[in-house]
Amino acid sequence: MSRLLVSILVALLASVPLWLTDFYYLHVLIVTGIFIVAAMSLNLLLGYTGQLSLGHVAFFGIGAYTSALVSLGFEVHILPDVTVGMAPKPVWFAMLCATAVAGLTGYAIGKLSFRVRGAYFVIVSISFAEVVRLVALNWVELTQGPMALNNIPALTLGFDGFELSFLRKPAFYLLVLTMLVVCYVIIARLVNSRAGRAMIALRENESLAMSVGIDVTRYLVVATVVSAAMAGMAGALYTHYIRIVDPDIFLFIYTVTMVIMVVTGGKGTLAGPIVGGVIFGIVPEVLRGMEIRPEVQWIAYGVLMVLVVYFLPRGIVPAIESYMSSRRRAPKGEAVAVAPEAPQQ
Amino acid sequence: MSAQPETVLSIDQVAVHFGGLVAISDMTFAVRSGEIVGLIGPNGAGKTTAFNVVTGFLKPTSGEVRYRSNPLNGLKPHEIAKLGLVRTFQRTSVFQERNVFQNVLTGLHGRGRSSLWDTLLGTPREKSSERELKDEANEILRFVGLEQRAHEPAGTLPYGEQRLIGVALALAAKPSMLLLDEPVSGMNPSETARFVKLVEKIRESGVTILLVEHDMPMVMKVCDRIVVLNYGRIIA
Secondary structure (H helix, E strand, O other): OHHHHHHHHHHHHOOOOHHOHHHHHHHHHHHHHHHHHHHHHHHHHHHHHHOOOOOOOHHHHHHHHHHHHHHOOOOEEEEEEEEEEEEOOOOOHHHHHHHHHHHHHHHHHHHHOOOOOOOHHHHHHHHHHHHHHHHHHOOOOHHHHOOEEEEOOOOOOOOOOOOEEOOOOOHHHHHHHHHHHHHHHHHHHHHOOOHHHHHHHHHOOHHHHHHOOOOHHHHHHHHHHHHHHHHHHHHEEEEEEEEOOOOHHHHOOOOHHHHHHHHOOOOOOOOOHHHHHHHHHHHHHHHHHHHHHHHHHHHHHHHHHHHHHHHOOOHHHHHHHHHHHHHHHHHHHHOOOOOOOOOOO | OOOOOOOEEEEEEEEEEEOOOEEEEEEEEEEEOOEEEEOOOOOOOOOHHHHHHOOOOOOOOEEEEEEOOOEEOOOOOHHHHHOOEEEEOOOOOOOOOOOOHHHHHEEEEEHHHOOOHHHHHHHHHHHHHHHHHHHHHHHHHHHHHHHOOOOOOOOHOOOOHHHHHHHHHHHHHHOEEEEOOOOOOOOOHHHHHHHHHHHHHHHHHHOOEEEEEEOOHHHHHHHOEEEEOOOOOEOO
């Protein structure tokens, strides 16, 4: 039943380029889609293992830079006479590299911070993102620093004679949608499995999880790697879409945007980041379209966010779920168990 | 029972100091296979500390703990659990936001056979492993008598039943020895009576039990032997 619903929804989304002819709207959808992928990856960490990674944009940015550099080629002088370089590689290969490099970085971070939880994990992740931003800003030979890497090629897939280009927006939109579905399936499989239960056990009660034989550190590392790799892939998509990348990609505001999407949508739910992402990706554009003053737009955005968090502290999706289940149970004459909306400690 | 069953758990001259505070000064005792041993003593005597040492949550300042001739010093809690030594907790004993069934399923973690790749690719092994785990979870729920509650969030159940979930979780990890930390605190007399029956049923299934408890009638009823701890020393 719900699988059918999801297929219909995906089919509907896939048909968008057929009837939405305004490329500006398509652009909004593409960028929103990329951010939803990033938010979904953050949700794996924040929602399921309970660890808030406030440096999540670092993985996104590392993916973006890796993909850009591999596709453009680079050459750096490590020592006065030692140079390391790489000739330009095809974009699909660059995107795979981006995913792998971000995943490896996630592995390192997961291992480094294997003993730190909660507030300390937050601090480690913020520091990490800041360090990466400074590297991107100052290692001019590699990253061009604030001058940005530009002329990044768009993705083309092809064999001899036949070529598929993702330069145009409708094609790129479909690519983003495909990636979104793939990431969704990976996360859904993961969290509904033995590994996912171990991650949730870490979130709910770490000592209890250890006491039944769960190696919590291992699953925290697994979650970090998958999450980082996905964020890196999203970053690569972004790079080859915008086709310019500068150190501003590491701005803290992007992490905050992802956190807002996850928290308002409902952390720890599969649909949460998508719902949150759609609302907070598209609302600013709708407000802009209403021709009101910019400061009023941002106030409206803020008010909406505060209202969601205030009235639905667990997020939109859990609120809908508990409403539905209370509707379903009520007619049986059973006492309706009101899900406690108590804030988590 | 044979005359002298083998010793499964031996605690040898264990001491635990927190800075200058001596929680356990010199503790030595052993538990033999198939026994139910009660560890009693006043509040602050170091009973829970003893549990924490045995299950790897705390490192002893000196002394040694062995389980089936494996030294446990330096092992992590999850490694000790895999050796078959599983504990329950005094207070937070459940995964609050998950339902009872999912709680037990989480406890069965060590018995899943599927790897991460099986999970990501959705292989047949993943599916069969999950099916087995679910059957086993149902069986454990029937064993402790919680099958009616399977789909309720663990955190919303009465306290007595939450303690049962704690035991179910521990059983799911397939222990050969179970350490129960004040399992009947907060239970009413009829719940306690039912719990005593459960403890005996667990022993019959071949599990050795060490329990910490304040409810003396309950301790006298179920335990074969009692160890008394006071001011960090064994006094009886």
